[in-house]
Amino acid sequence: MKTIFGPINSRRFGSSLGIDLSPALKQCNFDCLYCELAPSATTDTQKNIVEVSTIINELKEHLNDKIDVITITANGEPTLYPYLDELIDEINKIKNNTQTLILTNSATLVDEKVFDSLLKLDQVKLSLDAISESVFKRIDRPHVGIEIKNIVQKVIDFSNIYKGKLFIEILFVHGLNDTKEEIEKLNDVLLKMHPTRIDLGTIDRPPAYPVSGLSYGELHKASLLFDSSLPIHIASRTHAEPNNSSYDNEEILNTLDKRPLTMEDIDLLFDEESKKRLENLISTSKIVIKKVGNLEFFILHENEKRKRLK
Incomplete structure (x- = not known):
């Protein structure tokens, strides 16, 4: 299967050419309630692996100066890809002025090698849906052994040394992480970070499980609970070109x-x-x-x- 898809006009990142590091099947350390992919068992390793050379050869065929960003993603979690560091190095050799971006659930930042690899990218989008362990486990359904307190600390550490554009995404699920108490905890943690933007989103694609999102009005009310110094943004398609x-x-x-x-x-x-x-x-x-x-x-x-x- 092809690893390259798009380009897609991302509502947040411009014209995006995607790299799917798991094109054949879902391979993820989370099984999020809101995922647009079908439910599946979690894993902490990739079994089905695409060669770096295959990805780079496909990328060369599609890359042009109209692309704003090369987005590293996956049917699952892209940082589980075992050759991520090598891939990023090879992309950086051919990308010219195009930005590089990865969309990750943040869990593997506890791995020093992954942490250091992401520092090489122009843009990083880290997901952080909850701070409370119980809420985190209900929404993101992580692989055994993954604890939110460890993720939070590594996200803070990363934000303090990363030189590129850092985006934090919080995806709200109705009745789970949209409470005043959980938002207060998120707010306290975000104040320790230095993100370029904090995107507040909700379910707007067919989810894996029977859960519902928030209305725009509810998202707006939630945004008002965050400290005014934080770069909060309500994610929207309306600004796409x-x-x-x-x-x-x-x-x-x-x-x-x-x-x-x-x-x-x-x-x-x-x-x-x-x-x-x-x-x-x-x-x-x-x-x-x-x-x-x-x-x-x-x-x-x-x-x-x-x-x-x-």
């Missing part, structure tokens, strides 16, 4: 396999011919529409089927 690129059938399927998209996303990403190809894929049932709240997402039929079987 049009890309209107051409996608063939395989690229459409590959992109939707990695990230379900709304029609708003499609209007920003696809040119008119690509939209016609999307319509044909829908008519042949290769792509289906799944509604989450007031939003409708385009998702691969096989992914929808897999989720129903869980």
Whole structure:
């Protein structure tokens, strides 16, 4: 399977070319309630591994000066990739002015090698959904042995020495980490950090488990509970700029396999011919529409089927 997907107009990071370090299956040390991937057993190692040379060769084919950021991610947790340090070094050799970014759940920062590897990136997005151990375990469902107190300390340590752009993401789940008490704990920890931005988000894609997100109004109220000195941002699609690129059938399927998209996303990403190809894929049932709240997402039929079987 291909490791490169996109480019996607990220609502927060610009035109993003993605690298999926686990394209064949989900490999993660968390099994988050809100994950857009199907539920699966957690792991602390990758069994199915793509060679660094394969990733770099694919990246060279797709990288151009219109890409704002090369985003390292995975069907799961990208920092479980055993050759991450080598991969980052190789990307840095060819990226030119393009920024590098990783999206991680923060748990492996307790590993000194991972910690040092992430320091080489231009941008790092660390997730931190809860501070209380009980809330953390309910939302993120971590692999055995992972404790939030250790993660929190390493996130603080990282923020104090990292020279690039650091983003902290908190994803709120209704009735779990959106309480005043948990937000106060998050606030106290965030005041010890030096992030570029703190993104407050919620469930806006089909989740792995039957949980619900917050409304924009509820997110706004939550944002007011944080210290005014913190760079709080309510994540939103409304500031995305049009890309209107051409996608063939395989690229459409590959992109939707990695990230379900709304029609708003499609209007920003696809040119008119690509939209016609999307319509044909829908008519042949290769792509289906799944509604989450007031939003409708385009998702691969096989992914929808897999989720129903869980």
